[in-house]
Amino acid sequence: MKRTIPLFISAVTGFVLIATAFIPKFVDWGNDAMAWFNLLAAFAFVLGGGNLLKMQLQKISAQQPGWGYSAVTLIAFFITLFVGLAKVGVHPNVNFPEFAWSGDYLEEGSVFWWFFEYIFTPLSATMFALLAFYISSAAFRAFRAKNTEATILLIIAVIVLLGRTYASEWLTGGFSNEPIFGENGITYSDFKLDHLTQIIMEDFTTPGMRAIKIGIALGVASTSLKVLLGVDRSYLGSDQEA
């Protein structure tokens, strides 16, 4: 009951969806399954909120260090949830003004919109902007040409970094269109940094990434197969958890 049914469910769902690729008749079933899948994904957001609630409440009730911040999180969570679900400050749909709830929950000027625009946006954007600073200090303290591999990596990185800005024009803009030797078609301007960058991307990064992708594809396929066949059951967790 605890293990057999889930294995059965996942196997049936998975194989039906695989079959949709080959048997047109299955496409409609597959679409129904995907519609349910998307609904479950929406409930996963609700589950995420519930989990957050549960964890923060535990922290607060246990008076763990920093429980005050948990309270802040909870307050922010509930206020946002309330203004979003209650459509605070939302006008009804212009075509149906007598339906008070027909408006758009993210309408410009509503409270939920305000939360997004003036709290969520700056916080998330700045969190990511911090990474630029970390990269700068890592550049100074961590990226060392310790071995051949790291040396190649750093040299290429420098070429691409320069080639993707106006620096390539400054440094190598003067390279002329004259052929280097004979009639072989290679000119000095082929060694401009931006052109080098292009060659690196097209002739070296592309094959490298292709091989990585081929490897990942095979890895994904074999992992998926193991899940569907019930060989890999790690997603079920251990029995103690239940």
Place this chain on the structure above:
Amino acid sequence: MLKILQNLDRRWIFLLMFVAVAVPLIMGTTFPETPSGEVIAVFDAVDNLPDGSNIVMALDYDPASAGELQPMASAFTRHCALKKHNIYFMTLWPQGIPMIQSSIDILNEEYPKTYKGKYGTKYVNLGFRAGNEGVIKLVVEDLKKSYSADIHGTNLDNIPLTKNLKNIQQVDLLCNVSAGYPGSQEWVLYGSSPFDIPTVVGCTGVQAPIMLPYIPDQLTGMLAAIKGAAEYEQAIINHYPQLAENPKAKEGLIRMGPQLVAHVLLIGLIALGNVIYFWERKQGTA
């Protein structure tokens, strides 16, 4: 000297980085760009379509990546507006809804003749659906199972643009602007590759190398990072000089100034760090 450099507080480096980005930004320095082949491919994909073609604009990013991707999304929107294309907006990120809104604002404010008040006949906002690749899988097979109504709750059967649309296999172009998962990779995996939907993407620098092998077979073209956005803006301005007056159409170009200074700073830091490293090693062995 070595001692000082070895024990340098990293906050000084942070400050350097801040200055390197802030100063060119305040000065507003811009450099001329020449669109590269990849960007021209994207430009042509949008420009060579007949006026009034159907374009799905999937904006899968959030405010965290807007710094890099907003210029691309705006440029795509402007270019489509200049070509009077019909645009279907959608997103796989919950935070993407306001991002769509800013593109729609461009349509209404800068191209009122073609778009203002023409919701449903020239553009439609499908909004967000949960399910990541599940949504893509569904919209390429059966749009209305995923989107029964648009973002305003209007039934898709009551909207002229979507009334006869069974799925998005038949659109003329798919424009995707993406900040990660779900995004470009998923659109290629579940949309453009199995159903041969012509696709162009604009993606973050982090994703760009990962998307590279798909060009040109599965992807028509790609705008990679802020440089791609700047070149694309330049390509549009070259063809439609009226945009040169619009400062908003040069967002990406303006960002290339800080980019240059910061890149040079980073290269300097890497070089200096390595000099210290080899110096240390020499002292250690001596």
Place this chain on the structure above:
Amino acid sequence: MKQSTIIWTLLMVLGGLGLVSVQVFRGKGEVYVRTVPVEAKSSSKTSPEQTYHWSTYQQVPAIEKGNPGISLSFSRTLGLWVAAFCTLAIFSFLYGDNPLYKFTESVFVGVSAAYAMVVAFWTEIVTNLYAKLLPGLARISFFPDMESSTQPNWLYLIPLVLSVLLLWRLAPKGNWIARWPLAFFIGATAGIRLISYLETDFIGQLQSTIMPFIVFSADGSLLWIKSLRNTIVIVGVLSCMVYFFFSIEHEGIVKYISRLGIWFLMVTFGASFAYTVMGRIALLSGRLDFLFNNWLGI
């Protein structure tokens, strides 16, 4: 250490003073809006003459200040300052972990969880579940333009049940039942991934890589640059694949091929490194752009 702390604090204080002075003397950091009156006619047939009135506000550039219909928006000006405060509070983490950062971070966690939940609720749960199961109720509450003849789609009871089971995970007891929806979820993901990855990333990539080593132009002469580039790509893919082939030891010729493969990988990573760096800097300039242009108006 002490000394540097003092220097940093001084810098911060000076910076803050500078910001305040800019605000005070230049009068920036305010948001102006245009009032747009809305008149909506009722759509119901019983009372067609009834109209509803309200106003919406449209943000305008500060230059239009003083024009008729333009007013200072208190809520949005406050918002701008809150946004600036949040930005600076997160940046303060660069100086060191501090209560201000922790506070804003906690707010962020709460707001983002609730945001995702609200959006998922209105877009997916209400439109695709509630409206499918209870179309009559949905029509009079949220979707007035739905066909009144729409019948409930009972097939959607299945995802409803699965969803309830999923939320059961939060219950203290019997949360093993949540494995059923989880199994559905995992099975579906595995099914669609198996096919699409093999089709696009395995077969598709092989197809794109099959090219001639040597290319001739239309008149039969050797295009040696094109040939060289093709060869590099093919050799690159093959040698990297050899590196990731785990069934043979790296001895003899294989050793050299895999060595070549690792160099290709390093070039790949070098480019990827540069692109990532580029992206991160763009994010920072985007944020500073907000501080300087939207808030300070420099």
Place this chain on the structure above:
Amino acid sequence: MFKWINLVIKRLMIPLLIVTSGVALVAAAEPPAPPTDFRAEDVPGDAGTAIDLFWTLSPDDEENTKPRKVLRYVISRKEADHKDPTYENIGEPTYRVNTFRDSNCKTGIPYLYRIEAVGQESLTSTPVVISEPVIASLQWFNLQRSWFAVFVFLICGSVIVFIEMARRGKTLKIRKIAGLEAIKDAVGRATEMGRSCLFIPGIQDINDIQTVAGITILAQVAKTTADYRAKLEVPTSRSLVMTTARDTVEAAYLAAGRPDEYNEDDIYYITDEQFGYVASVTGKMVRDKPAACFYMGAFYAESLILAETGNSVGAIQVAGTAMPTQLPFFVAACDFTLIGEEFFAASAYLSGEPQQLGSLKGQDFGKLIGGILLLVGCLIMTLSAFETRGEKQAEKSQSFLHSAQTYIKENILGKGGF
């Protein structure tokens, strides 16, 4: 009163209208010529829900005339058997487009299609109707994907066969992985210096396959530290990972015969929050100065902060991850990095679990097929290039090599079917 106005309007306006419309007609508007050769086909390999339409562009639909004579085409459809059939508009493709797919068909119903070209001022051409009704029929197997089915079968089959072989006790050989030696050296150096080792199993939960691989490698690291009597610390960012890590390390110490040296408190949970976790771990690194740091698992942006701090305290660093975006930073900042699949291979090698080994072997088999196909395909294309060298595009011979080349690209790897 009304009548009078009506009369005036009729008397005055109608001639005026005629005159103006006549002028307009003379000036610009003339209905465009209709498109020709309009035909319909059932879409192959589908469930009988779609019909493809093709036509030759209207002669007025020219590439570069302005203003355009044809703005769009209007396609309508009716059911041929219906009692009272009327054409319904089903789509409006733009100018210069000559195909349309109607995806809203019902299986088995004959449809008639009609196309009109629409020009300036909504003037429409004479309609063109397909000669006989078409039926969308259901196919039981999508033949276009038959070769793909072979590949799926081969790859999945080999994974299953190899797992079965491993279960039956057959030894599956995996090459030596250099990174595993590096782990030993790093622990050895930490012992020499009398400092601790730090192991970070990524920031994802235990259900992530990379975390699992990281924990497998942790077992090996723990075995080595137990042998060398070095101190091992494992801060985790998920509580479940902590529990698993404790079990793993305890077992490793037990196996090494030093259960008394295992200290549960060295494996602890910090916080789920990404940056909070990093701040705490880096703080600890600066204070304790570990001599060896291991990063094995799923990492995001924190990879570089961790590696940087490790470098600044002079630790030997060994990393392993399958995150393509973070690999460059680890390679640049660490002494040794297990790259992508190598990381999983190391885990399979160490754990010896049949399912891990079997799937690794199955993937190798897939790579072998891919590699051979790639090499053969490229060789055939090269030979064919030599064969057709110098021939004009038009007279390219349909030799065996040429058809073999197209078959590989279009049928085996493409959507051509058998």
